[in-house]
Amino acid sequence: QVQLAESGGGLVQAGGSLRLSCAFSGNTFSDHTMAWFRQAPGKEREFVSLITWNVRNIYYADSVKGRFTISRDDAKNTVYLQMDSLKPEDTAVYYCGARRYGGRTYTETMYNYWGQGTQVTVSS
DSSP states (O other): OOEEEEEOOEEEETTOOEEEEEEEESSOGGGEEEEEEEEOTTSOOEEEEEEOSSSOOEEEOTTTTTTEEEEEETTTTEEEEEEOSOOGGGOEEEEEEEEETOOSOOOGGGOOEEOOOEEEEEEO
16 A cells, blocks of 8 residues: 655745655555645645656646756655745645556546645745
8 A cells, every 4th residue: 555755844934945755655656656736725736746657757837837846766765846936825735646657647636645745834
């Protein structure tokens, strides 16, 4: 059974940076496409970024493009989200999701496994 555990959230001022981590266990990490989603209070969960399992294609939501960077370390079974130039509108609970042999999919329901989330709060 796949388990995901996010960490690295916190409180930061606008313009600051945070690095989120998501530790993967219970299956072959390199077979899984990994994604980050976020959910702000009163809003639906939305796609942030993904990195595919095979050719390592990377995609970002327009709202974070140029500010966030996703990466993965297969030796450590971990996916990262480097968040720079943070804005108050980035405030949300950030979740990582996994899908085995997943392609380019931005849809929450297409991911089979989720972590518990980590809170990111950006103050103005």
